[in-house]
Amino acid sequence: MQNPSPIQIKHSPNRQEYIAKVVVTAVQMRDIEERIFATGMPVAALMEKVAGLIALRVQQLFPLSSNSYRVGILVGPGHNGGDALVVARELHFRGYEVWIYSPFSQLKELTAQHLEYAQSLGISCDGNIEQLRNCDFLIDGLFGFGLERQLTDAIASTINQFNEWQQPIISIDIPSGLHTDTGEVLGTAIRATYTLCLGLWKLGLLQDHALEYVGKAELIDFDITLADIESVLGNTPRIRRITRKTALSTLPLPRPAVTHKYKEGHLLLICGSRRYAGGAILTALGARASGVGMLSVAVPESLKYLLVSHLPEALIIGCPETETGAILELTLPENTDLSAFSAIACGPGLTREATPIVQQVIESDRTLVLDADGLNILAQLETIPTLQKRQATTVLTPHTGEFHRLFPTVSDAKHDRITAVREAAAESGAVVLLKGARTAIANSQGIVWINPESTPALARGGSGDVLTGLLGGLLAQATKKQIPVEDIVATAAWWHSQAGILAAQERTELGVDASTLTQYLMPVLSTHET
Numbered sequence: 012m013q014n015p016s017p018i019q020i021k022h023s024p025n026r027q028e029y030i031a032k033v034v035v036t037a038v039q040m041r042d043i044e045e046r047i048f049a050t051g052m053p054v055a056a057l058m059e060k061v062a063g064l065i066a067l068r069v070q071q072l073f074p075l076s077s078n079s080y081r082v083g084i085l086v087g088p089g090h091n092g093g094d095a096l097v098v099a100r101e102l103h104f105r106g107y108e109v110w111i112y113s114p115f116s117q118l119k120e121l122t123a124q125h126l127e128y129a130q131s132l133g134i135s136c137d138g139n140i141e142q143l144r145n146c147d148f149l150i151d152g153l154f155g156f157g158l159e160r161q162l163t164d165a166i167a168s169t170i171n172q173f174n175e176w177q178q179p180i181i182s183i184d185i186p187s188g189l190h191t192d193t194g195e196v197l198g199t200a201i202r203a204t205y206t207l208c209l210g211l212w213k214l215g216l217l218q219d220h221a222l223e224y225v226g227k228a229e230l231i232d233f234d235i236t237l238a239d240i241e242s243v244l245g246n247t248p249r250i251r252r253i254t255r256k257t258a259l260s261t262l263p264l265p266r267p268a269v270t271h272k273y274k275e276g277h278l279l280l281i282c283g284s285r286r287y288a289g290g291a292i293l294t295a296l297g298a299r300a301s302g303v304g305m306l307s308v309a310v311p312e313s314l315k316y317l318l319v320s321h322l323p324e325a326l327i328i329g330c331p332e333t334e335t336g337a338i339l340e341l342t343l344p345e346n347t348d349l350s351a352f353s354a355i356a357c358g359p360g361l362t363r364e365a366t367p368i369v370q371q372v373i374e375s376d377r378t379l380v381l382d383a384d385g386l387n388i389l390a391q392l393e394t395i396p397t398l399q400k401r402q403a404t405t406v407l408t409p410h411t412g413e414f415h416r417l418f419p420t421v422s423d424a425k426h427d428r429i430t431a432v433r434e435a436a437a438e439s440g441a442v443v444l445l446k447g448a449r450t451a452i453a454n455s456q457g458i459v460w461i462n463p464e465s466t467p468a469l470a471r472g473g474s475g476d477v478l479t480g481l482l483g484g485l486l487a488q489a490t491k492k493q494i495p496v497e498d499i500v501a502t503a504a505w506w507h508s509q510a511g512i513l514a515a516q517e518r519t520e521l522g523v524d525a526s527t528l529t530q531y532l533m534p535v536l537s538t539h540e541t
């Protein structure tokens with residue numbers, strides 16, 4: 012089915028950009044809501060407005076012009092149920108055949124009033140789910156951001172039954188059963204086809220384990236004022252979605268007309284071993300795609316000509332190697348030390364034998380990315396506290412396994428990745444990028460960036476190496492430009508996943524091997540205005 016684009020109230024581009032970035036917790040949303048009500052907006056009027064927008068969107072997704080539709084409306088006890096009932100009434104008036112399923116005996120007052128009115132209109136209403144089996148699609152208004160307790164017993168088995176029937180389900184605000192902040196399943200949860208998130212993005216929708224329940228997520232902007240948002244979140248939201256616009260704004264474009272290669276950044280990559288030669292190539296290809304002015308790659312001597320054959324433009328530094336083919340010692344060209352480089356990225360394919368190298372780069376005064384074995388060595392060295400003393404920023408880019416080894420005492424990233432990445436950044440003083448389906452980045456001040464779009468096509472050996480090179484290349488180019496490191500890290504995560512998305516569109520999710528991924532980095536920029 013071809014879906015029209017989401018309905019949008021006309022807003023200024025600045026507001027749209029701001030709203031696209033903001034992420035809230037349940038408590039923050041509740042506080043914002045209270046402020047709206049305290050300043051005079053009647054609760055019923057807001058529900059009417061919000062649910063009216065939901066009803067319009069539902070009509071776009073399932074237009075009567077192409078079909079007749081039978082719709083099942085799932086009504087919970089709170090205002091999420093109230094929203095659903097307003098949608099039920101509107102769809103009834105527009106000509107949809109509507110069936111209301113309302114299994115709770117105790118409803119909030121406004122919700123109870125809407126139910127009474129819907130029944131007075133002759134809309135079928137029942138506590139029996141069998142009526143819904145033949146509906147073309149369902150609207151889930153069971154629970155929204157007010158759900159805090161586990162779902163059990165009858166309501167849990169009912170939700171399981173809806174999931175089994177496999178009709179499309181549109182969830183209002185959040186799939187019922189998900190925790191609004193952690194995205195955890197509270198007993199069981201609706202597996203939505205679409206989630207129409209109301210007003211501001213809820214954090215739980217951006218947590219990895221929520222994704223299989225959320226379906227396609229859209230924001231319904233209902234004109235919450237910036238003053239109301241800022242009164243609760245302050246001037247700078249502490250959790251942000253990475254948007255295309257912010258990502259593109261940190262790229263080193265346009266280049267000044269008069270420049271030279273060293274002015275456009277000199278990146279030193281330290282990577283590879285005889286055992287993991289490919290990781291070095293992929294990291295270097297990722298760096299090449301960043302546009303960095305000068306690329307030096309330190310590898311074990313035996314890999315030198317392999318690297319030269321893949322990257323003729325890079326300066327390949329062959330280093331003495333251990334018996335098993337890991338870098339033994341960094342041998343930089345004469346009269347150069349690590350401070351000659353704009354940034355250093357170290358780790359992919361090193362093996363754990365390269366411990367002294369990691370120690371040496373930590374002691375340097377350069378912006379440093381540590382990934383893969385760089386992180387494993389860091390964990391072994393137990394030197395995370397020394398990162399706080401570095402003169403330049405350190406960026407750590409672990410996947411979940413590496414994260415656990417590095418930060419065994421921080422919160423469990425499986426439970427709540429956002430809290431975990433924040434704690435890790437505070438503990439290390441580094442910018443931490445926790446890889447995943449929704450990669451999350453935190454700095455030591457507790458600000459978090461979440462990459463809101465990606466593709467499982469990237470779940471493939473080597474794609475992280477590409478990210479390390481790309482990130483290193485961007486950091487090397489940014490050193491003189493006063494752009495905060497964390498913004499560059501966010502840009503790299505965004506660019507990397509957009510390349511994966513573009514490649515998967517052309518080649519399916521099976522066609523995005525890491526080498527191919529590097530070839531889709533530049534097309535991301537040419538398909539978007541820069």
Ligand SMILES: NC(=O)C1=CN([C@@H]2O[C@H](COP(=O)(O)OP(=O)(O)OC[C@H]3O[C@@H](n4cnc5c(N)ncnc54)[C@H](OP(=O)(O)O)[C@@H]3O)[C@@H](O)[C@H]2O)[C@@H](O)CC1
Nearest residue numbers: 044058088089090091092154155156157158160161162184
């Ligand atoms: N923010 C805004 O600006 C706007 C918000 N709007 C809408 O309001 C929604 C939030 O509404 P809400 O606060 O009434 O809570 P909601 O999520 O409907 O449900 C909580 C109810 O469930 C109950 N309950 C909990 N656990 C349970 C369990 N295990 N088993 C059974 N029951 C359980 C709980 O009962 P209690 O825990 O109090 O016993 C409570 O009654 C929001 O998501 C959005 O759709 C819009 O209308 C307007 C603009």
Ligand SMILES: Nc1ncnc2c1ncn2[C@@H]1O[C@H](COP(=O)(O)OP(=O)(O)O)[C@@H](O)[C@H]1O
Nearest residue numbers: 446447448465466467469470472473474475476
């Ligand atoms: N399911 C997924 N959806 C989106 N991106 C993913 C998914 N799984 C992995 N990725 C991304 O792929 C990359 C994998 O990196 P990593 O695990 O370090 O791989 P490798 O070490 O093999 O290069 C990360 O950028 C991660 O965010």
Ligand SMILES: [K+]
Nearest residue numbers: 154183185187
């Ligand atoms: K819901």
